[in-house]
Amino acid sequence: MPQFFLNKRLIILLVSIIILVALIGFSLSGRSKLSWPEQFIKDTTGWVQTAVSRPTHYVANFFENLKDLQNTYTENKELKSRLDELARLESEVQKLKKDNAELQEILDIKDSLSAFEPKQATVIGRNPDKWTELLIINKGTNDGIEKNMPVITANGLIGKVKSSQSFTSTVQLLSSMDPTNRISAEIQAGGESIFGFIEGYDDEKGLLMMKRIPSDAKVKKGQTVISSGKGGVFPKGLLIGKVVEVAPAEYGLTQTAYIEPGANFDDIEHVMVAKRGSIQPELEDMIDDKEEEL
Structure with a gap:
């Protein structure tokens, strides 16, 4: 019985091998159709x-x-x-x-300041208060900077030295609302000069106000306004701006001209302080007696 089963298994194995070989051979033949x-x-x-x-x-x-x-x-x-x-x-x-x-x-512009000793300075700070309009520059008394010296840019006059310390100075701009802030100015009207004072700033219009102009003066739009140089404190001929509007002052005794500044007060980085040279003694006395220019 065991021998029978052994032979049976051998027969099944042989049959399986034969069938496998047949299938392989059949699949390798050149048939056009596969079986199912x-x-x-x-x-x-x-x-x-x-x-x-x-x-x-x-x-x-x-x-x-x-x-x-x-x-x-x-x-x-x-x-x-x-x-x-x-x-x-x-x-x-x-x-x-x-x-x-x-x-x-x-x-x-140094050539136009022959009577003054220009000192270049850089703005290092600014007071945001519109009433005072103050700048801080990096030059002070050690550099010969003193109170009331004019401060300018390439586009014109911007203000004065309000106070000075050893290494820095405070500059008050023309656009300050301080009523004591003023400068003697001159309108160039052809061959004629019309004098007045820059005192006050119209914040709404962004214009300087030139007051105390004689009522009979022929002031016209577009005329140039410069510093008059009176008193010897400021150089004569520093550009301030141009006239854009003229109106009668209170009571009609004088006129007020509105001036567009030559310099941009909102964009100031580099300035020049016009340090005074030797001033004659009589001029020094006049400066003490006259109103403060700015």
Whole structure:
């Protein structure tokens, strides 16, 4: 009995090998049509491959896209950093150009201050109070800066030194609301000079007010206003601005001219202090007796 089963197993194995070889040989033959078992196996295998390959490709593409996205983010971050650096450098270049132009213009006006010793200074602070309109500059008594010295930019007169310390000074702008802030001025009207005082600032219009102009003076729009130089405190001929409007003063005894400043009071970085040279003794007495110019 055991021998029978052993022979039976051998026979089954041999038959299976023969069938397998036959199937292999049959599949390798030049048939134009597969048998249904072969077709079933191929279809099943293809379906399984399709079912497995699609999610596999999806996952692979997902991670590939994720990597590309990360690379793109890194590149964009680097480009943004470079653009920010270029923008910063461009801003610095423009500021340096602006500063250079302002300093050059300030140097160009030195020739008109022959009786004065110009001192270049830089604004290092500003009081936000519109009533006082004060600047802090980086020059003081150690540099020869004193109270009431005129302060100018390349575009004209902006104010005076209100007080001075060893290394810094406080400058009061013409646009200050302080009623004691005034300067003797002159309107150039052809060959004629019309005198008055810059005292007051119309904050709503953004214009300086030149008061005490004679009622019969022929003041016209567009005429240039300069410092008169009276009293010897300020140089004569410093540009203040241009007339844009004229109106009768209270009681009609004088006129008031509204002046557009030559300098931009909101954008001041570099200034020049006109340090007085030697003033004759009689002029010093006149300065003490006259009203404070500014």
